[in-house]
Amino acid sequence: MSSAPQTMTRIPIETTEGIFMASYSDKGLCRLEFPSSKAPNVSSETKGMSESISIWHGQTSQAVLAILAGKAPEKLPPLDLRVGTDFQKRVWHALCQIAPGETRSYAEIAATIGKPKATRAVGGACGANPVPLLVPCHRVLAANQKIGGFSGGLQWKRLLLGRERSVFTMS
DNA sequence: CATCCAGTATATA
């Protein structure tokens, strides 16, 4: 597959923690980004937006806000996860099974997908997760409930876990 | 707590 010009629509999501950026393709939510900076402009031009994307964005916004509040999202938009190996998809799917307030270890996730030794690979899959929050990669702690690391910024992991009243150990 | 080694998947050259 070589360069497929996808019509990506980027729409900001305003939250109490900042402006998230949601990218949609014609298949669904393709990527979700943490607030990069102060996000000065919030154009949110809904001109060339299709109806589908408008609906998806509503669901995404609701889901993000719910998660930031420490609750489980009621509904999720279709995720366009064509990018990603079978292994990664298995990992992401396993992450979605973690209930709010619950935490799992990378070893547990690895065992769940049938690769109990691929703990490190699981970490890599989490880091490659294009849709954080919706796929609760932040609920995955290292062994012994250590906070571990987080590609999007350790700060987010701590914040989200705190929102869900999850307990974790400092490394 | 700091270091080192083990075993797996992915990215890049």
Added chain:
DNA sequence: TATATACTGGATG
């Protein structure tokens, strides 16, 4: 194909 890397885990000092 070879090498480096990753949101690890376990053993060791």
